[in-house]
Amino acid sequence: MRAYLDLCQRIIDEGTWVENERTGKRCLTVINADLEYNVGANEFPMITTRKSYFKSAIAEFLGYIRGYDNAADFRKLGTKTWDANANLNESWLNNPHRKGEDDMGRVYGIQGRAWAKPDGGTIDQLQKIVDNLTNGIDDRAEIMTFYNPGEFHMGCLRPCMHTHNFSLLGDTLYLTSFQRSCDVPLGLNFNQIQVFTFLALIAQITGKKAGMAYHKIVNAHIYEDQLELMRDVQLKREPLPLPKLNINPDIKTLKDLETWVTMDDFEVEGYQCHEAIKYPFAV
């Protein structure tokens, strides 16, 4: 994907060094990046300039759809991405709200599926969106947000891709996703796949045609220990044609996603890539 590489190059050419207190690492940073993916044409935005792990990325997002709050449940689905944040982050380990090994606290999925109302009970943001879209309704607030500042102290990490806003024009469904903070070498590789797949899945279960997905990023950064690999290895490579994502057509409802779907229900067709690159991960 040329747009991904352009963003990486822009960070290197125009980025500003910013100290990050949470990780103790410096980040080369730019503000504001807009990416878009053509879901209708099935142009699956999987990075080709290194080996990318799409199942891990989709498993992570399926975990959010299911409202998971535990890294062990994410592992069962097929991704280890939450292990470090749940179990290795010093300030979370000492947090009295942490319920033990693998607990992530009140992050992503909990907010999306069971937002706590101040007057008691919970709100299922995703169920409301699916019900409305299935009935052809776009109330101009088809929003799932994971961003709940009142509960940041009860979770291991503030959500990065924090808000997903669906729109319906005729029978075509669009998605605009907002991200406040983006680890471009590692996280964005996953987040592109997640935005694309979220629109494809919701279109499929609501009986709509998928249109474009728009991905809006505020702080886009490369950590200091990732810079050399990005500049001297990944950016020297030419991108290859994009693959297609095939989703099992038997997935027809939100219940299906919540119950029997596994990573075997997702398949990539025509993926060609350059060799793997192992980027350091900042906890």
Ligand SMILES: Nc1nc(=O)c2c([nH]1)NC[C@@H]1CN(c3ccc(C(=O)N[C@@H](CCC(=O)O)C(=O)O)cc3)CN21
């Ligand atoms: N510093 C940081 N960057 C992130 O991108 C990030 C966080 N923290 N914390 C929360 C989640 C977890 N995410 C992650 C975590 C790990 C990988 C990772 O290690 N990816 C490897 C291998 C993936 C695999 O083998 O499945 C990669 O090469 O893409 C990617 C995204 C994205 N998020």
Ligand SMILES: O=c1ccn([C@H]2C[C@H](O)[C@@H](COP(=O)(O)O)O2)c(=O)[nH]1
């Ligand atoms: O989906 C995700 C989740 C996390 N990230 C990255 C962005 C940052 O590098 C860290 C989070 O640190 P904060 O201090 O909370 O901003 O994780 C991502 O790119 N995508």
